Amino acid sequence: MRMTNEAFAERLGISPRTVSRWHSSPGMVHRTEVQQILDTAYDQSGEAVQRRFALLLRPPAPRMEAQALRVAIAVVLRGEDVLLVCRRGDGELRWQFPAGMVKPGADPATVAVQETHGETGVHCTVREQLGERVHPVTGVVASYFLADHLAGDAANLDPLENIDVAFVPRAALTRFIPTAQIFPPVLTALEATA
Incomplete structure (x- = not known):
């Protein structure tokens, strides 16, 4: 009043x-x-x-929390090989594991599987989450998932983003990605499953 x-x-x-x-x-x-x-x-x-x-x-409107950018990364194994994509960017080529942006509310494991298929044509299933970190190159929150190959041959289905896609021998992984750039739990998982 x-x-x-x-x-x-x-x-x-x-x-x-x-x-x-x-x-x-x-x-x-x-x-x-x-x-x-x-x-x-x-x-x-x-x-x-x-x-x-x-x-x-009236109850207060829910607060919108800012979310950090998040990516889901799939480390897909097929026998002794691991799936990599070669990205375009900043005038240089970079080999990395298939990855995709996780939208708010989405399940990172599901995004890892979907993005792997969308980029490479490879069907996979998540075996376990390997952990998370703030990626040292991109600064985004990265969730890593160890995944098993189910079906499909590696093909470059996203030529705007990628130059090439390949299964490479796990023993040769560090020729494609420098050891210092690989999330340590990924290396541990690759050694444990070899």
Whole structure:
């Protein structure tokens, strides 16, 4: 009603101290007779006041949290080979594991499988998550998944983004990607499954 505590108390016929207590304890449950006085004041307040009051009772809108960019990376094994894609970028070619951007609410493991198929034609299934890190080159949150080849030959299905796609021997992986750039749990997993 846009009144001072004193004016509101006078309108209700109660003590200003009582109104002050209501402000200091908003969750207070009122006695029946006090609630009847408040209900009557509300009914007599007019449509504009009732609209403002309804807005105050509405729960706050959910806060939108900023999310870091996230990628899902698939380390796909086929026997002794691992699947790599050769990306275009910054005038140089970079070999890496298939990866895709994870949109808010999407499951990173599902994105890893879908992006692998979309880029390479290879069907795979996630065996386990190997961990996450902030990628040292791109600065995005990277989720790594160890995956098994199910079907399909490696083919470059995304020529705008990739130059080549290939299964390479695990023993030769560091000729394509420098050891320092490979997430250590990936190396551990590749050694354990060899």
